[in-house]
Amino acid sequence: MLIAQQLFKSYGDLPILKGIDLEVKKGEIVAIVGASGAGKTTLLQLLGTLDTPDSGEISLNGINPFFLSSKELSAFRNQHIGFIFQFHQLLPEFTALENCILPALIKGTPKKEAEDRAIKLLDLVGLTNRSVHKPAELSGGEQQRIAVCRALMNQPSILLADEPSGNLDSHNAVELHKLFFTLREKFNQTFVIVTHNDDLANQADRKLVMKDGRFV
Numbered sequence: 001m002l003i004a005q006q007l008f009k010s011y012g013d014l015p016i017l018k019g020i021d022l023e024v025k026k027g028e029i030v031a032i033v034g035a036s037g038a039g040k041t042t043l044l045q046l047l048g049t050l051d052t053p054d055s056g057e058i059s060l061n062g063i064n065p066f067f068l069s070s071k072e073l074s075a076f077r078n079q080h081i082g083f084i085f086q087f088h089q090l091l092p093e094f095t096a097l098e099n100c101i102l103p104a105l106i107k108g109t110p111k112k113e114a115e116d117r118a119i120k121l122l123d124l125v126g127l128t129n130r131s132v133h134k135p136a137e138l139s140g141g142e143q144q145r146i147a148v149c150r151a152l153m154n155q156p157s158i159l160l161a162d163e164p165s166g167n168l169d170s171h172n173a174v175e176l177h178k179l180f181f182t183l184r185e186k187f188n189q190t191f192v193i194v195t196h197n198d199d200l201a202n203q204a205d206r207k208l209v210m211k212d213g214r215f216v
Helices: 040-047 070-080 096-107 111-124 140-152 170-187 198-203
Strands: 002-011 014-024 029-033 055-060 081-084 158-162 190-194 206-211
Touching: 002 040, 014 040, 029 040, 029 170, 029 198, 040 158, 040 190, 070 081, 070 096, 081 140, 096 111, 096 140, 111 140, 140 170, 170 190, 170 198
Parallel strands: 029 190, 029 206, 081 158, 158 190
Antiparallel strands: 002 014, 002 055
């Protein structure tokens, strides 16, 4: 469902990606590991259409997103790609429920429909009783689970996660990793995860190692 071919990316005179090829199947969990500076986050940004490659192609569900107009690309990203970051990036003035439904409201989903789906997702991650709490009232593990719900709101084709457990203690990290596999079991959800967590990487269907802008 995801194909990347010969991705090259430089910033100024500094080459970051040096010809990346990647294929990901529906329902697969792929972990990308490697030292800091290897190009992992840059690759994730290209796969998520947050940045453009200098050369090479990406296809998601048969669509090359970089052939789309700016407006079409924003809509494509909103509907097909979910993001989970190391720092949850929840909006502090909104409740857990309100943070969850934002992608759906951007898509144009009626608020009641969005809230109904958010409540189901919050129940799935065990946070129904925290729906009216704001981020400052939630633990780090709870905040990250809210971020997962937000990423799932529009039923994306793929979830891209950049060090999703990097800011969590060991217990909450384990619980988050379990959640990923639960989501794959329930929804056949596809993941590409950049991580330094060996336990998570070793549980994935595939562990890809990056070094100096290439897979090794």
